[in-house]
Amino acid sequence: MYCGNTDADRAAFVWMVKNSVVPRPIAWVSTVSTSGVANLAPFSYFAPITMDPPTVLFSVSGPTDTLDNIEATGQFAITMALSGQEELIAGTAATVAPDVDEARHVGLSWAPGVGIAVPHPAGAGPSLECELVTVQEFKGSRLVFGEVLGVAVDDYLLREDGRLDQDVYHPVGRMGGATFTRVDNWVRHAIPDASP
Numbered sequence: 001m002y003c004g005n006t007d008a009d010r011a012a013f014v015w016m017v018k019n020s021v022v023p024r025p026i027a028w029v030s031t032v033s034t035s036g037v038a039n040l041a042p043f044s045y046f047a048p049i050t051m052d053p054p055t056v057l058f059s060v061s062g063p064t065d066t067l068d069n070i071e072a073t074g075q076f077a078i079t080m081a082l083s084g085q086e087e088l089i090a091g092t093a094a095t096v097a098p099d100v101d102e103a104r105h106v107g108l109s110w111a112p113g114v115g116i117a118v119p120h121p122a123g124a125g126p127s128l129e130c131e132l133v134t135v136q137e138f139k140g141s142r143l144v145f146g147e148v149l150g151v152a153v154d155d156y157l158l159r160e161d162g163r164l165d166q167d168v169y170h171p172v173g174r175m176g177g178a179t180f181t182r183v184d185n186w187v188r189h190a191i192p193d194a195s196p
Contacts, residue, residue, distance in 0.1 A: 023173030023181045027058045028079040031069035040092045040102040041066045044174035054148040061141045065098050074132045075116045080125035083170040083182040115150040127152040
């Protein structure tokens with residue numbers, strides 16, 4: 001079977017692409033409106049794009065309170081959801097009125113931002129506190145670039161040396177449609193030294 005971008009069924013082609021590139025990390029993006037309403041929404045077209053300074057990117061399609069808030073305030077946080085939070089992630093993807101706080105709507109509480117004035121969902125994974133770099137239009141979507149200013153992490157997710165403990169930290173990834181995956185196993189392979 002071959003599914004191409006000239007096929008009559010465009011939706012099947014797009015579906016095949018997005019369900020092939022998995023698992024995708026989920027950016028659980030929190031923002032605050034100019035009137036002080038907190039907002040939380042998941043985006044799975046998301047990636048870190050530079051190492052130093054750490055910069056991230058996520059893609060927005062259609063109108064969203066998330067992007068409106070980021071453009072108005074210049075700040076946002078990206079939190080990594082944990083195993084067991086899949087239903088909460090799905091709940092925060094629902095379309096609600098701009099004056100509804102999605103986190104509280106699904107039963108989450110907020111932890112205050114540390115270096116920025118944007119909270120992040122309490123009890124979740126690491127939260128990347130970001131400052132907006134730019135928003136670029138690209139093929140009908142908006143690409144949101146943010147520089148990570150700091151990372152807020154619950155101590156129980158850390159080893160004694162301050163690094164994330166892979167035996168404890170189990171983030172959630174996005175598969176296709178309403179399907180999620182849990183990162184709870186891995187394989188280590190050292191990169192070999194270059195031959196002389």
